[in-house]
Every structure is written in structure tokens, then in C-alpha cells.
Amino acid sequence: MREPPLSTLSGWGRHSAQGRERVGEDLERISADVNLSRGLGRSYGDASLPPDDEPTVLNTTFADRILSFDEDSGLFRAESGFTLGELNRLLMPRGYFSPVSPGTKFVTLGGMVAADVHGKNQHKDGNFGHHVTSLKMRVADGRVLDCSPERHADLFRATIGGMGLTGHILEVEFGMRRIPSQWICQESRRIHDIDEFQDALEESAPEWPYTMGWIDCLARGKNMGRGILMTGRWAEADQAPPRAPKPGFQPSLRFDWPSWVLSGLTIRLFNELYYRKQWRRRSSGIVSHESFYYPLDAIRSWNRMYGRRGFTQYQCVLPREAGRASARRVLDVLTARGGASFLCVIKDFGRESKGILSFPRPGITLALDIAVRDDTQDLVDALNEQVIQEGGRIYLAKDSFTRREHFEAMEGPRLDEFQAIRDRWDPNRRFRSAQSVRLLGD
């Protein structure tokens, strides 16, 4: 089969590697001799990038057929390159929505499984993996097989959140949810500091199925952690406008912004304005699901805002046992180093994951977008050291800077269990990525 020459493949944060993508509709036929799958390349770091010595990856995006949908039970099955955007476009008008949606719709089902994505309803409905009923996979010895919570359960649990390291995900089956409309009743609330934020998230959790918060992470001292809490629930048919929401103008960034544009000063200005925008203590309204779930999808290629060197997203979870003060301690590490984050998101997690290496666990998660500079490695190291002290962990779908020893300190027994399952299914470590070389020593 014709293979393209090597070119630059990159993750969403623009971390890159030399590689080539093999494309085709029939994944079963073309996956036998490749060792990593890649979908839309929306993981931020190096999870979808090939290791140096093995440059070819399988691009799944042409394998995008729906295989079955049962309107009564909501059970849905499709090839792994099928995207969340298509799912929404086709099934929302019929009253169904994905049980879990991340902050972008430009992801494939395979990627959603591999990263075990979570969304604004994690505190209530868990991760995507909680709703997956069956996967069809090609494993290292060449076999193509189905796995589920009952069948080859170890492979299934390692694949949910396993970052593609257990085999190629060929098909995904999961349960869709019924929704009353395509609109969201949203409420926004001004929050004064990090402690109030955690209280507010906890209070909102039983009442609101969707919650998340934006933090002005440049605010220090008594204002540290001030921001806006956003909560939402599906609007009932009689509350929603009678029409379906229309996608608005979608600008696209066609060039890389110079790096000074997102400097400490401009971020400070943006944060101040954004915080002041919420001048009322509370406000509410009916918004389209697109603006509620995918505000950043409205600007195509928004990652170019961070310039040529790109950015990294640092996302960690701090367990409940670490207490309220742990979030403040992590933000302290960021502000003490003058690390400016343009976008900082806070969210409470309520359910432990099913996947062995999945990210979420009950506690608080912080996600920080950080432009790559000369000192980014030091900043990530310092944040990781703090997170290890708190007993927390990081999200592999975002990571490109964590050191192996830090990852091992965070994951301990979970990593041992994951590797034991890989020993059974892939003893020669066929399935590898740039990330697994870095973090697992593959």
C-alpha cells in the first residue's frame, strides 16, 4: 500500500514528531502492521504521536460508519473514527445526546475511549468509559476480538483510558441518553475565592447535572481562585425556543499569533474583564448546547493563538482526602513562579473511573493552559511535585512534559496493574506512542 513520506504530526498543543498517517476505511485490513491509532489529533500532548523508531500511525477518521442504533434502548455502535460532532448533528434533533461529552466535539469515539474523556457531568455520570458496553479491538497477536465488562474484562478495563496502548480500537458501543431539547438552562455565578469555589461546586452537584468553573489564576492572596461558576441542565421542551440552535459564524485562525500577544499583561487584562463581565452575583438564561459545551470550537484552530511553540495543558486531580486547601497549594505553585495561564478550569469529580489508568477520581480537578516557554519544564515539574504530595494524578490526554519518575510516583499500583495486563496481551510491547516511551519507558 502507498505510504506518504514522513511529515510533521502534532497534538493539539502543537507538540510534534516526525511520522506518517496510514488512512483507509477498512481498519481491520490495514491495522495489522501498525502499532498506534490516531483519530483527530485532539489530545494536547504526545499521546497520539508515534515513537521515533516507528513512524507510521493508523489514522482512524475514514472508518466512520454507524453500525447500529436502537431508538428504544439508546444503544449505539459505530466504527472508531466516527466523531462526536457527527453524533450530535445526526442524533440531537431526534432527542439523543452522548452520555458524556468533553469540551470539544472534534473527537473520535476511539479517542474518547482511549482518553476515557469526562465532561461537565463527571460528578454525576462519570466518564465516557462508564457508558461503554463493548469494544471491538485488534490486539498485539493479530486477533480481532470483542471485549466488554464481561468478556476479556482485563483488556476492556485497560483499554478504557489506556491511551491506545492495548491495541487498535476498531468499534465502540455505548448507551446514548434522551434529552428533552437541544438547549441548556444555564446559570452563572460570581465566586470570590478558591474555597468558595469548592463549596459552590459541592452545593451545585446534587441540583445541577452539569457544572464547571473558570478561574482567574493570576489573582493572588485573598482573591486567589476567584472566578465564575457555570451550571446547567437540559431545558425542557416548553422552556426551549421552538427552533433548533443554528451554528453561528465560525472564524478560523489562519496564522500563528506572535508569542507576546498572550503575555502576562494581556492575560491579566482578559481575566479582569472576564471576571467583571459577571457583575451580577447570579445570572441565568437559555443557551444553545454548542455555546455551553463547546465554546472554543467556535474558533477553529484556536491553538494557533499560542504561537509557534504551542502550549501545554496541565490538568491534575486532587483527591478529596487531600482536603480543601490542596487546590490553593497547587495554585500557589503556579502563581509563585509567575506562570500565567490564559484558561484555567476547575471542576469536581464524583465518580472513580472504570479504566485502570483513567484520570478522574473523586476530588477536584484543575486544568491550566500554559504557553510553552523556556521554563515550562520546570513549572510542570514543580506542579507535579506538589500533586504527588497531595496524592493526586495528571491527565495523560493533556500531557507532554511529565517525567517518568513523577508519573510512577503518582500511579504506583495502578501502573503495575496496567503493565501486568499489557504483559498478558502485548508482552513484546508492540503498541507504543511517543508518550508511552516517555512515561512508561517502552
Add this chain to the structure above:
Amino acid sequence: MRVAFLGATKGMGRALARLTAERGDTICLLGRNSVDLERSAADLSVRGATGPVRGVVCDLEKPEAFTSAIDAAREALGGLDAVVVTAGVFATQEELEADPALAERLVRINFSNTVMFCEAAKKALLEEGGGTLCVFSSVAGERGRKPVIIYGAAKAGLTRYLEGLDHKHHAEGLRVVTVKPGFVKTSMTAGLEPPPFAGEPDAVARRVLGAMDRGAPVVYAPALWRLIMAVIRALPRAIMRRINF
């Protein structure tokens, strides 16, 4: 619309079949592999095709079965309003020069067998009192060009055949739509360096469906290729000998 597709399990055919499914057309799929047909049929059903989407095995390398396959499609659809042919093979000029058997097969499939399939489809459509025959040729058939000599020759022959068909049967209600795609990013062109104006299958499909609905005889997709090929056709031989386009 009751429409039969040959080659809609992949690429531009897949994208076009999805558009017809989403507006509720009735669809029958013709193709080589019955498992693949079933999977595409399921996809189109969930997307909104009216009635069950049937699959009929039909291989462009087996012309003796063309008539029976079209009859089966006609029966499954309860009539026939349109036949769409996107099936075909592609290989680069280097690959074809290195492998004469492949070159012979490509010319046979893309030209003679496609013509024979269209003959059978035309007959069925005329029996129905007219309809649309939409066939994917290529801009490669517009001028002899170094990178697509053999492939382009087969497509040139197909384009001329379709042109004649239109002249002869237009008055009887047959609408022949000749599609001339430029470079489109599908698995057929995988591994080739895409030119700056390469098209996406979905955009091509929207353009082609519009042409089918209007009964437009020739459609370039993406539209820019009409201009590009007008320039290429006007270039003197001396220049064509020098450039590698």
C-alpha cells in the same frame, strides 16, 4: 428518489450516499463485498434512508452479472430513478508502468467494464421512462498529462462515452451527469501529496447532488478545477512537454 449506488461504501460515493440518506431517499447499494455492503447499509439506515437499505453484490470485474445486479436493485427499490457510479480503481503512472497487468486491469475496469455497466443501467432507466445516470469520471481525462497517462486515457474514453449517451438519450428523459473530480482527499488518493486546492469528499458530494437534482450534464468538483482544466487544455504542447502537471 430511488437510487442505486455502485461503489458507495467508500470515499466520495459514501459521502454522496449519506447526503441522499439524510434527505430520506430510498437506497440500494451495489458492491463487491457483502459484509462491507451490510455495514454501509446500516450506516445509511440510521442516517435516515427511507425503507430498508439493500445490498446487492456486484463486481466491476464481472460484467456478465451487471444486468442481473441492476435488475435486483430495481426490484429492491420498487423502481429506479437514479444510478450513481463511483466505483473504479486508481494507480499512479509509475505503478502502472511497472506492472502491465495492473495497467490492463485498470483500463478494463475504469473504461470497458464501466461502460458496460452504464449500458445496463441506461437500459433499465429508459425502461422506467427516464432518470439520472451519474458517473464519476475525472479531470484526468481532460488532457494527456504526464502523471496520469493511462488512468487519464481510460477516464477520457469514459467521458466521451457519457457525452454521447447524453446526446442520444436526453430527449427520452435520461439525464447523464458526468462528474469530474479533481484531487479529493479520500483513501484512493492516500499517500499522494495533496495539491493546495485539494477537495473534501463532503463538499464534492454536496456539489454533485445539486447537479443531479438540476440534471446538469457536467460537474467539476471542487469547482475550481473547471478553471484549472480550462488553462491546462489551452496550454501548447511545447509547454505540456516541459511541465510535470
